[in-house]
Amino acid sequence: MNTTELLSLLEQLTRGELDVASAHGRVVEALRARPFEDLGFARVDHHRAIRQGFPEVILGLGKTPAQIGAIAAEIARRGSTLLITRASEAAYAAVRAELPEAVYYPDAGIVALRQGDIAPGKGTILVCAAGTSDLAVSEEAALTAELMGNDVERLYDVGVAGIHRLLGERERLSAARVIIVVAGMEGALPSVVAGLVSVPVIAVPTSVGYGASFGGVAALLGMLNSCSSGVSVVNIDNGFGAASIASLINHL
Amino acid sequence: MNTTELLSLLEQLTRGELDVASAHGRVVEALRARPFEDLGFARVDHHRAIRQGFPEVILGLGKTPAQIGAIAAEIARRGSTLLITRASEAAYAAVRAELPEAVYYPDAGIVALRQGDIAPGKGTILVCAAGTSDLAVSEEAALTAELMGNDVERLYDVGVAGIHRLLGERERLSAARVIIVVAGMEGALPSVVAGLVSVPVIAVPTSVGYGASFGGVAALLGMLNSCSSGVSVVNIDNGFGAASIASLINHL
Amino acid sequence: MNTTELLSLLEQLTRGELDVASAHGRVVEALRARPFEDLGFARVDHHRAIRQGFPEVILGLGKTPAQIGAIAAEIARRGSTLLITRASEAAYAAVRAELPEAVYYPDAGIVALRQGDIAPGKGTILVCAAGTSDLAVSEEAALTAELMGNDVERLYDVGVAGIHRLLGERERLSAARVIIVVAGMEGALPSVVAGLVSVPVIAVPTSVGYGASFGGVAALLGMLNSCSSGVSVVNIDNGFGAASIASLINHL
Amino acid sequence: MNTTELLSLLEQLTRGELDVASAHGRVVEALRARPFEDLGFARVDHHRAIRQGFPEVILGLGKTPAQIGAIAAEIARRGSTLLITRASEAAYAAVRAELPEAVYYPDAGIVALRQGDIAPGKGTILVCAAGTSDLAVSEEAALTAELMGNDVERLYDVGVAGIHRLLGERERLSAARVIIVVAGMEGALPSVVAGLVSVPVIAVPTSVGYGASFGGVAALLGMLNSCSSGVSVVNIDNGFGAASIASLINHL
Amino acid sequence: MNTTELLSLLEQLTRGELDVASAHGRVVEALRARPFEDLGFARVDHHRAIRQGFPEVILGLGKTPAQIGAIAAEIARRGSTLLITRASEAAYAAVRAELPEAVYYPDAGIVALRQGDIAPGKGTILVCAAGTSDLAVSEEAALTAELMGNDVERLYDVGVAGIHRLLGERERLSAARVIIVVAGMEGALPSVVAGLVSVPVIAVPTSVGYGASFGGVAALLGMLNSCSSGVSVVNIDNGFGAASIASLINHL
Amino acid sequence: MNTTELLSLLEQLTRGELDVASAHGRVVEALRARPFEDLGFARVDHHRAIRQGFPEVILGLGKTPAQIGAIAAEIARRGSTLLITRASEAAYAAVRAELPEAVYYPDAGIVALRQGDIAPGKGTILVCAAGTSDLAVSEEAALTAELMGNDVERLYDVGVAGIHRLLGERERLSAARVIIVVAGMEGALPSVVAGLVSVPVIAVPTSVGYGASFGGVAALLGMLNSCSSGVSVVNIDNGFGAASIASLINHL
Amino acid sequence: MNTTELLSLLEQLTRGELDVASAHGRVVEALRARPFEDLGFARVDHHRAIRQGFPEVILGLGKTPAQIGAIAAEIARRGSTLLITRASEAAYAAVRAELPEAVYYPDAGIVALRQGDIAPGKGTILVCAAGTSDLAVSEEAALTAELMGNDVERLYDVGVAGIHRLLGERERLSAARVIIVVAGMEGALPSVVAGLVSVPVIAVPTSVGYGASFGGVAALLGMLNSCSSGVSVVNIDNGFGAASIASLINHL
């Protein structure tokens, strides 16, 4: 009930077009409405999809195939694009039983079902990866970004040990609107990339390495301490998280 | 040597106005010229300002006032906006001796001199802070973003212990194009903010806290593990870094 | 020998119903008894059950099924309620061979046998969980609290990424006498909950997450650094520990 | 505006005792009220004091004396009991200038002004401390608990190196409704205390120690891994936090 | 009450020389006596000195000079040897005011007053130190061991970088009954020493070093992982602790 | 060449029974002989057994059964007592093929073959363990100590959560010459034990626990920071190491 | 285009054998050529082999056998020596299918195919190892060094617990041009070795150990904090890395 509606209601009441009980009931209802519903909180999923261009995503980690299958069916039934990350073969089987047209991308560990409900991003998201061992995380990022409506370019195996490989691709670097940089070991690639471009760089440390890489901690610290400005960081191996913020940026 | 100059040289050679040895020497010299200069790398500072909308920034940490004063004078002489972070009173004194119109912002630890060379950002950057103890980092972020040409809003003291304070400001949250969230202790604020909006959130952990906050590590880990998507993280207390990437995003 | 028995003995002695040597022997025996027995220490299990409302609990971790079966039988034979945490299927099989009426709760990893010896708690213990991946720890807490005689409410999947889900349940939050909050990843939920209520909050970090969650360390640090007062913390994944102190509080 | 008030207003309107503009204005005002105010969120401080028995507390750490003085004056003006933790001499001077009757407890680092607005707790909170070096944290806990309306007993210097000192005080241990245990170094005292009693134990690790105590980490880990049930833990040196939850428990 | 006294009491009772109430009261009193007193726990300090050959020691860290002075006076008044570790100049001044004959050893940070109450150890304790920077910790160990009644030899500056310095002193190594080895940096000396001798080696890591020595952690870990058997370790910089256990061993 | 042989050689030379060149050659050879052989280093194993009462021990970890079998056979052939720690069933099978009389102790993970070459220790080594989960480490310690010639007593399941269990065994504690204390979780037991006795305590942290026990780190730190004097510590789960130094002490 | 070609072109131009447009086009093309190609970066692999004496190496970790087989075939086809580290049996099978003459060294986890393209080093690289458990890392280092053209000596099982074993081999230590020292546990061996020689020592920490060795961290820290000069360190278990820099040094 907006103030115009309220004014009208009160005027109806004074004009006798409305009895006190009815007026009382309608105003009480307006007062009682759960504020979070008034703010749109209660139907958040639909609002999120409308505003952000992407519905709820399922993190496959720590859920049973049966649970994943059930949630996936519910999301798809709404006509929403389905995205499941960290999905196993078994999870895919459970989803396919419900949604035969769902697709499994084993390199990325993703199950997806596109439904045409996603708004396109404005530019290109470039996913750079330091080495071939970073493939799984890079593909999680690249595929997530694509599903979220973005044009995605891939630039893999351009680690800093052979800096010429990166420098030779400066045009593709310059053409991107957002760059996701995936690297394990010392995690130096985001610093070098960010020094070459003028767009935001989202850095993803990977758990690639051994010994004192400590499961990605070395790369994470390297990226947090980047001497280049324009870099921010997500969790270790979190290709999905990098794609999410990159997509938000690319939809601005 | 550009292609016009080369054409002219070759014509001089065919016309006999230039002997082969001289022509050879000049072309060899051009071939030998540092390729990165040819690519424009050697004048990076000017290029950076033109492309990124902001010139080189001085990190005051670990430099003497004299060094800071000298570098500041050089930057300002080019007509570039001057920004010095982590600047002490003594550093300011050294800068003021060179550049009397430079301004010191003690809350932010920043010395600045605006020169009208900065392109404006497109929307508003909102700087949220959990508590009053996060003021220094928040102001470093807010002032950096302003100097980089952005409209900046401040929303301070909205920590999650009193969640209504944040929820009551949903309109200002929704109005921002990028949000910087500054928090110490458990660093939970970025997760809550990112769950309420659909724009990128840059999280800045601060070293505010004691005991098991470990100088900001607790907040950093909290932010890296955010259960909300759309969050990326910069180094502890790195308000400048957050503003840099937020400004890049806001200039897209 | 209590004082009434002693008085009776001395009277028998003066009445000649007991000779000096016998009386001497019996009093000496009482004096010689291990003092900790005199203080009740030696029969601690029975005392503990009487005072605390709950007998000894078996931690299944690191014990063989055979060991667990034997200890379980001994506890049950005393008429005490049996509680085994971190119990595997194999442990359950060993227990069931001894105690056919024992029940296995696989979600909680608990084997139990209720025996009607437990005093009821005074109010309701609410178990909040941030995500569905926290189910195992949450159920360990909830079921333990129930077996300890408490009314238990469950409020799951109310993580801070969608804060409205929690805010919409303020009535159930307000109705609890003690709240256990279970969360992994950044562990922010206890801070938000404690800011909404005025009862003690026991926070349980879980090892849910990956990368820089470090097996629950991020959540643990987040909870220890909570900016809300009224929060205390137990070990990572220690649903049982949270329920134990919550039950002690609820029996006060 | 409650529904009775609304009904009355609407009736006045139909009776002509109120004109439409006035009625409109008053109902609009009620609708406009920030919903969190309707839910009681907006006046949280007063609500908190009524429900929890204690108003907002000032953490002195990282605030200037001037800031502390101003906030203290505002709290005291409402008739609320004032509590400032981690308060320096300088902070006290600033407060005393505003509130001459405020008292400084240097051992506890606390400035306080009692105002008779605090509901009494039900039983006794016992503060145990392992060593004399834990005094500051212990006193922060004890004094906070007293200011929150609780009867407080102190039992200091009962560390496990001389276990008889603790065992000799079993009566005082048994008489408490909640026990706060403060210990540095290996932090073993809470385990021993919790094994002797049947009430909740709130453990406070302190930064007392050197070398591999790592500023209280050894004690913190010891307490989190307590083999006794009925123990939960707060941050290192967080005497205030322990007292807050202990007081909540003691007011149940 | 011993058994003879009890027998006498019971006989008096049968002889009518004692009434039942009196007898009952006296036996009840004996039964009620605090068992830890019966076990001698209540006078522990005197027992400790008699059994261990050394009275209570004052750790100066975190105590005021006044507190230290008072405790020192009390210990000395009993005729006990006084030992204060981590003692500052100011602490010494406070002690000297009470006990003019007390001596300050600034290298070791020790204040002491010998009183002739200490039993001599059986053999020699050798204190080896890797470098001159380990002097303070080494002297704390050596002086503590001397005050505890042991013959002490010092063998300093025999770090593994010049292994011949150590090998050239094999006779002094072989002559010791217990060896304390003090080392910072990589903490390798205990491994080498223990490989050369057949007596227990107590290793003391020191905080000497920089960078990745992490305040003694590198040395601590090195010593805990010693590939030589016969080595055990105390806390970083804990010369006193090493001397305590070495003295216990040397008094066996 | 000993001095008698040298005297004889020189006399032969003067008597002409030996020419100068031969004498020179033989003395040069003696001078050149590897000094460590002269010092007995080269046959260290035999010397070690004679001096220390125990020959070389095989750590089974990271060796193949075949390697273990071969080394075991070589040790046993010398008539030395064989001790293999961390030995698997497969390792035992390989040893038994060579040495049929070797015995496997699966609880301790030890393979042994006694050969009567070990000198007896002087007193009793008491092995205390906090919980039944510490059994493997405790048995490694106890059995190693027995094989090294010591009388060993076991006192298991006396953790500090039920302190009366320990206090009731004070006589056995007092009767020991050295005490090994094995504990996981918070590792508090050594502090309590050392406060009750006047003999050296060797503390062994175990990896028993979960969550913030960090594989024994919590227990290790607890023990290193023991507030009781007379405690030193070995590596996590290093029952063998504790027994080795305890045996050295018990043979003094 | 090299300078000879350029000279020829210019001469053709002056001789009229080439028109200006053609000459201009060809020189412009040379100027435009990707500078990194002009510098030889684009064919880096061949350049690297020519300059460094060794072609690209395959890290088997995290690659599928099929991927490894394909890359191996490509490298071998160029006539380059093949080196695959961290190679499994399955990886070897895939390589052997392509390159039947490739050899598998299971101790070192290396697959190799020598092709006679490697320049010999100047002196001997000595690989020292502390214990037999360090074999895999030591062999990775030794075999890598051999494949890189170096004479390699092995000196295994010379850990510091029996220092005479190392001292007895001083001649072999002195004869080396570079020494690689491999050690786990406390990692003390490099310090001792570097104190005995005057050549560079490359230290390799291994993950051998348990408990507080933390997967090689203790050894790594020990080596980084070496009190001997002339030591530098590579990552935990990185035998290949040590051999790479040792070979670079030995080819100087």
Add this chain to the structure above:
Amino acid sequence: MNTTELLSLLEQLTRGELDVASAHGRVVEALRARPFEDLGFARVDHHRAIRQGFPEVILGLGKTPAQIGAIAAEIARRGSTLLITRASEAAYAAVRAELPEAVYYPDAGIVALRQGDIAPGKGTILVCAAGTSDLAVSEEAALTAELMGNDVERLYDVGVAGIHRLLGERERLSAARVIIVVAGMEGALPSVVAGLVSVPVIAVPTSVGYGASFGGVAALLGMLNSCSSGVSVVNIDNGFGAASIASLINHL
């Protein structure tokens, strides 16, 4: 006694110029001489200078000016070049009092006195530094290398954020025989440098940075995990250590 002296002695004996007892005594004395002296260990300092080209170095850290002055005087009196690292102004004053010609280099924290006793290295050592804040460590490395007889080139402020600055100096990189790379923050520079050259790279992490740089740990881990081969690492801020091994390499 060398072999010539022995031969002479034996000839004197056969010639009767020496009696058997005297000869016996003198040879016994030679045999008894401490073997490490026989091996030259006992005069190690002189040997070290002869072999390594550099005498003992004084680490100023943790020594008093008086101690430093005394040791410096002793070294210089032997005619050896003096090098004191981490030297304060006060230390320099103490040295200058003894050795007026000693020079202080405040940027490097070094006091030195050249004495012409140092053998020259073969090539050039290049010291690269990422930023101007790395100056102190870089200068410690550069000056140490110069004092050790090496030609040293400096290449400062070539961090990876502006990769062209480094690439533009490829000729100087290629001209070096050994390269020391000094970097803080993410420590990425050594990886990039090692990818461009074919000589050994010694990486020095510095403590430059804040927040999650953890005093140089981020840079250290980055360097240990370098994806480029040919890199080894020294301790954080250890410019001296890098120069020492670089000089050993450059003298090969």
